[in-house]
Amino acid sequence: RKEVEQDPGPFNVPEGATVAFNCTYSNSASQSFFWYRQDCRKEPKLLMSVYSSGNEDGRFTAQLNRASQYISLLIRDSKLSDSATYLCVVTGGGGNKLTFGTGTQLKVEL
Amino acid sequence: EAGVAQSPRYKIIEKRQSVAFWCNPISGHATLYWYQQILGQGPKLLIQFQNNGVVDDSQLPKDRFSAERLKGVDSTLKIQPAKLEDSAVYLCASSLNRGHETQYFGPGTRLLVL
Numbered sequence: 001r002k003e004v005e006q007d008p009g010p011f012n013v014p015e016g017a018t019v020a021f022n023c024t025y026s027n028s029a030s031q032s033f034f035w036y037r038q039d040c041r042k043e044p045k046l047l048m049s050v051y052s053s054g055n056e057d058g059r060f061t062a063q064l065n066r067a068s069q070y071i072s073l074l075i076r077d078s079k080l081s082d083s084a085t086y087l088c089v090v091t092g093g094g095g096n097k098l099t100f101g102t103g104t105q106l107k108v109e110l
Numbered sequence: 111e112a113g114v115a116q117s118p119r120y121k122i123i124e125k126r127q128s129v130a131f132w133c134n135p136i137s138g139h140a141t142l143y144w145y146q147q148i149l150g151q152g153p154k155l156l157i158q159f160q161n162n163g164v165v166d167d168s169q170l171p172k173d174r175f176s177a178e179r180l181k182g183v184d185s186t187l188k189i190q191p192a193k194l195e196d197s198a199v200y201l202c203a204s205s206l207n208r209g210h211e212t213q214y215f216g217p218g219t220r221l222l223v224l
Binding site: 046 | 143150151152153154155158166201212213215216217218
């Protein structure tokens with residue numbers, strides 16, 4: 001079983017749609033959780049951290065369910081510029097080692 | 111503030127040749143990471159340095175890969191000899207320290223082994 005699992009997509013959605021990505025992780029000792037965004041042929045960039053209480057940043061909402069070892073990202077009112085790959089990332093133990101999922105590709109269309 | 115710098119940006123070599131990649135982290139960042147990202151996959155950590163010491167190299171194929179950060183700033187990752195399956199993007203990242211701070215990634219070096 002992979003440490004971090006995501007549906008690779010692609011998710012093709014019209015502009016203005018709401019889209020949700022899910023991610024599961026296998027290590028119950030994982031401590032920190034993130035969503036990174038990666039544009040085509042670019043480096044990953046931190047989109048947002050994910051907290052147990054859930055957190056929101058504009059059109060983006062992230063939630064964590066530790067009991068189910070499940071992380072989600074919700075994007076409301078999708079924009080063309082949201083088209084990218086969204087990487088689910090967890091850390092565990094010392095050293096700040098990031099373990100990445102394979103990413104979910106989003107394509108927002110007119 | 112300057113970001114993480116990497117060079118070269120692209121490299122094409124034949125299998126069994128050697129190749130080296132260079133990374134200059136953000137100034138003041140003590141922790142430096144090298145990741146390998148194969149097409150269609152997420153980045154995989156190869157090695158992590160804290161200043162000039164290795165923290166984690168458990169996923170580094172040590173028979174062919176080596177890395178150093180001699181003065182605790184710049185770092186070099188080497189592959190010798192390269193195999194076809196080493197074709198990937200090699201990403202360098204840095205963070206202030208080894209706690210759970212944000213990692214900032216460089217643009218990567220895209221390696222193609224023929």
